[in-house]
Amino acid sequence: xxxxxxxxxxxxxxxxxxxxxxxxxxxxxxxxxxxxxxxxxxxxxxxxxxxxxxxxxxxxxxxxxxxxxxxxxxxxxxxxxxxxxxxxxxxxxxxxxxxxxxxxxxxxxxxxxxxxxxxxxxxxxxxxxxxxxxxxxxxxxxxxxxxxxxxxxxxxxxxxxxxxxxxxxxxxxxxxxxxxxxxxxxxxxxxxxxxxxxxxxxxxxxxxxxxxxxxxxxxxxxxxxxxxxxxxxxxxxxxxxxxxxxxxxxxxxxxxx
Amino acid sequence: xxxxxxxxxxxxxxxxxxxxxxxxxxxxxxxxxxxxxxxxxxxxxxxxxxxxxxxxxxxxxxxxxxxxxxxxxxxxxxxxxxxxxxxxxxxxxxxxxxxxxxxxxxxxxxxxxxxxxxxxxxxxxxxxxxxxxxxxxxxxxxxxxxxxxxxxxxxxxxxxxxxxxxxxxxxxxxxxxxxxxxxxxxxxxxxxxxxxxxxxxxxxxxxxxxxxxxxxxxxxxxxxxxxxxxxxxxxxxxxxxxxxxxxxxxxxxxxxxxxxxxxxxxxxxxxxxxxxxxxxxxxxxxxxxxxxxxxxxxxxxxxxxxxxxxxxxxxxxxxxxxxxxxxxxxxxxxxxxxxxxxxxxxxxxxxxxxxxxxxxxxxxxxxxxxxxxxxxxxxxxxxxxxxxxxxxxxxxxxxxxxxxxxxxxxxxxxxxxxxxxxxxxxxxxxxxxxxxxxxxxxxxxxxxxxxxxxxxxxxxxxxxxxxxxxxxxxxxxxxxxxxxxxxxxxxxxxxxxxxxxx
Numbered sequence: 131x132x133x134x135x136x137x138x139x140x141x142x143x144x145x146x147x148x149x150x151x152x153x154x155x156x157x158x159x160x161x162x163x164x165x166x167x168x169x170x171x172x173x174x175x176x177x178x179x180x181x182x183x184x185x186x187x188x189x190x191x192x193x194x195x196x197x198x199x200x201x202x203x204x205x206x207x208x209x210x211x212x213x214x215x216x217x218x219x220x221x222x223x224x225x226x227x228x229x230x231x232x233x234x235x236x237x238x239x240x241x242x243x244x245x246x247x248x249x250x251x252x253x254x255x256x257x258x259x260x261x262x263x264x265x266x267x268x269x270x271x272x273x274x275x276x277x278x279x280x281x282x283x284x285x286x287x288x289x290x291x292x293x294x295x296x297x298x299x300x301x302x303x304x305x306x307x308x309x310x311x312x313x314x315x316x317x318x319x320x321x322x323x324x325x326x327x328x329x330x331x332x333x334x335x336x337x338x339x340x341x342x343x344x345x346x347x348x349x350x351x352x353x354x355x356x357x358x359x360x361x362x363x364x365x366x367x368x369x370x371x372x373x374x375x376x377x378x379x380x381x382x383x384x385x386x387x
Numbered sequence: 388x389x390x391x392x393x394x395x396x397x398x399x400x401x402x403x404x405x406x407x408x409x410x411x412x413x414x415x416x417x418x419x420x421x422x423x424x425x426x427x428x429x430x431x432x433x434x435x436x437x438x439x440x441x442x443x444x445x446x447x448x449x450x451x452x453x454x455x456x457x458x459x460x461x462x463x464x465x466x467x468x469x470x471x472x473x474x475x476x477x478x479x480x481x482x483x484x485x486x487x488x489x490x491x492x493x494x495x496x497x498x499x500x501x502x503x504x505x506x507x508x509x510x511x512x513x514x515x516x517x518x519x520x521x522x523x524x525x526x527x528x529x530x531x532x533x534x535x536x537x538x539x540x541x542x543x544x545x546x547x548x549x550x551x552x553x554x555x556x557x558x559x560x561x562x563x564x565x566x567x568x569x570x571x572x573x574x575x576x577x578x579x580x581x582x583x584x585x586x587x588x589x590x591x592x593x594x595x596x597x598x599x600x601x602x603x604x605x606x607x608x609x610x611x612x613x614x615x616x617x618x619x620x621x622x623x624x625x626x627x628x629x630x631x632x633x634x635x636x637x638x639x640x641x642x643x644x645x646x647x648x649x650x651x652x653x654x655x656x657x658x659x660x661x662x663x664x665x666x667x668x669x670x671x672x673x674x675x676x677x678x679x680x681x682x683x684x685x686x687x688x689x690x691x692x693x694x695x696x697x698x699x700x701x702x703x704x705x706x707x708x709x710x711x712x713x714x715x716x717x718x719x720x721x722x723x724x725x726x727x728x729x730x731x732x733x734x735x736x737x738x739x740x741x742x743x744x745x746x747x748x749x750x751x752x753x754x755x756x757x758x759x760x761x762x763x764x765x766x767x768x769x770x771x772x773x774x775x776x777x778x779x780x781x782x783x784x785x786x787x788x789x790x791x792x793x794x795x796x797x798x799x800x801x802x803x804x805x806x807x808x809x810x811x812x813x814x815x816x817x818x819x820x821x822x823x824x825x826x827x828x829x830x831x832x833x834x835x836x837x838x839x840x841x842x843x844x845x846x847x848x849x850x851x852x853x854x855x856x857x858x859x860x861x862x863x864x865x866x867x868x869x870x871x872x873x874x875x876x877x878x879x880x881x882x883x884x885x886x887x888x889x
Contacts, residue, residue: 354449
């Protein structure tokens, strides 16, 4: 696993991808920091929370080539013929992408140092945001790896990853939309449900769909409120997508297609 | 024979099903993993999710305090309080008032043992929520408010009521600058008053150019005391259900009729809190009729401005305001009311015992100046001239009757730094003056079972203004937005050009 990790991690710096991703992250985080610095109030957790919105751009850049590139060049055969397990290969690539996020995060650490040197506050909420940032990053990277394993085109992989992350960002809005659609459907239906029952059905729908929203689940960390279940949720989703990626690659061993 | 064997062999050819088996294994294992993970998450969320939440923030902004938890736990297990935000739950609460409310409400629900539910329903997309909460249509459930409902009763809470604001900043710049977070205080008071009902009623005398009393009403609500206005009129009478009459910052004197009604109220064992000061709005006011009421309790407020000449008591170095903004000592009998031995006053009048000769009237001073204070006359142009010698003056007095089953009680304060919205908003509910007046009110209402939730300080993310110069901001901007990203991109291009042919 370490060999794969090392190979993938270094490959980010043997191509422009790693530099461009870090430059993009550096610019975005710097912009957010400068905006706050100019007002004389710097809340690093605000910056980190805002940076989560840019996963949709940064994660596809990092993950689009992880498997798609190997497939395109035919080097994926190494994973099937070398003595390492396929699961280790997936995890190794996953950790390499996550480590790149760690490198990117040095920018935010620098902002923390600047803030502290200006007698600003880096409080427990900031560290809560850091924890959430990496758990969410892990979750989205696993989604990106899955998207990359589906196709041999980096572009299609990036678009797929973008769409999947977009869906997670719109879950709460979609929940409201689905609930209002259901409310109109039920109120017009022949079942003659009264308003309170329709409301409870809609509440259930909203609650059920919103339960899947990782951003809503983790938003309290930035205030210093730590909760275990959102972290387990992020870890679980990452695990599922890593396993799905593994199964997808494993398919080649037995697929007749 | 050979032919028949070949036919048998052909019929018994076993097709290779490993592909199908592995396909099914792959699909089923993925489904199984998703199902297991889903079940674990749901179970964890519902069983341990609320228990494994830790508010590690310095001021516990988003966690309800023990006072609230204890009160909620004292409610019957089947009690159900619905807190409904009458709007769509905002997806981004950063830098909005909801930043301090929504996580806190989540914590209410988490720690209530199922007695409190929190939901967000926009009446525009679901209009039936109004009739659901309020079938009789008795309450004004406007969109954007929080409705707290219990047993058919509803109290609304505005997000902006969850903070105290710097009143002088608001008056000067028309901008609401929050000074402290009272979200828990507001919601817990609401829950207490919904579940317990109001146990007391306080009447504020109004219509005499008086100060507003929003904050003191909030404090009273924590004692289960409803605040009602009692306008000055020719038919003025103190209602029979009045537990406390409050004359707060009136700038015009009461009428003779009102004075008589208040004397009657005193003789029936009424409780009165009087707060006046010496400001530009009332500097010529003698309060003759108010003093008639005070005389009934052997007290008197003088029409002079108190000036503090002891520099150790002065609160400001500005010579203009140093003598009018000062500290006062709390008398030892009232030390339990105060967290500090000194409180602050501003533009105060002297209050003293009068010469009513009845021995059953028991008066005692509550707050006093240093021995170097003076009482001053102020002319129409605002010039002060010393009226009395240096000495100790009083700015707070208490009076009651001895030997009565239900004795009247009166507190008189001659500074508005205890009850004014301006002061309480600016300094918050944990300020020593506010804590003091809260204990005075508790004593007058005999409200020993009150539920007092302290205000919480807001997080301050300001950085040293001396370091945020234009030059430093520009230098940071250039380095963070141009130098670092451009350097990385250039490195990327160089790496690409060097390795493209490898």
